[in-house]
Amino acid sequence: MAEALVLDSEALNAIANPSTRSVLAQRARAILSIAYDRRALVRVPAPVLGEVCSGPRFDAAINRVLNGRGILVEPLTQQIAERAGALLSEARMSSRNAVDAFVVATALEFDSAIIATGDPDDIKRLVARHAKVRVFPI
Numbered sequence: 001m002a003e004a005l006v007l008d009s010e011a012l013n014a015i016a017n018p019s020t021r022s023v024l025a026q027r028a029r030a031i032l033s034i035a036y037d038r039r040a041l042v043r044v045p046a047p048v049l050g051e052v053c054s055g056p057r058f059d060a061a062i063n064r065v066l067n068g069r070g071i072l073v074e075p076l077t078q079q080i081a082e083r084a085g086a087l088l089s090e091a092r093m094s095s096r097n098a099v100d101a102f103v104v105a106t107a108l109e110f111d112s113a114i115i116a117t118g119d120p121d122d123i124k125r126l127v128a129r130h131a132k133v134r135v136f137p138i
Contacts, residue, residue, distance in 0.1 A: 004110040005035035005042045007071070008103045009051040010118020011138050012044055016052075016061035024118065027138040031116050036069070040114075043074040045106040047099045080105045091125045101126055107133045 007015070011028045018025035035042050044066065053059050065071055074080075084101035088094070093101070100119060104126040107113035112132045117123045120137035127133045
């Protein structure tokens with residue numbers, strides 16, 4: 001397949017709302033710029049939207065990002081959901097970390113991936129056995 005940058009909730013929020021998350025936004029935009037330079041795919045797993053979307057009145061900034069330059073929402077498939085469950089089990093984590101597991105399971109769909117995350121500790125636990133996925137803390 002291809003190389004990908006996968007954005008978690010905090011990374012997507014930082015890109016969408018740079019004025020309220022200035023340092024995080026700078027780091028997220030830096031990794032996004034590198035991804036574009038490398039022609040990597042940029043993806044947001046669908047479950048991330050469940051964490052960042054609050055309804056039509058509040059979602060304009062998120063929608064601007066998703067309707068902009070090549071950031072696509074990656075659908076939640078049965079394969080990704082099952083892989084996420086296995087990742088949680090391997091890492092001995094509860095379903096409270098399900099969205100993080102969906103992010104990692106999505107990243108595993110690609111030949112190589114970087115996850116931009118505001119939650120590097122949990123993501124690192126989930127990717128521990130998967131060298132093709134790297135973690136970029138924002």
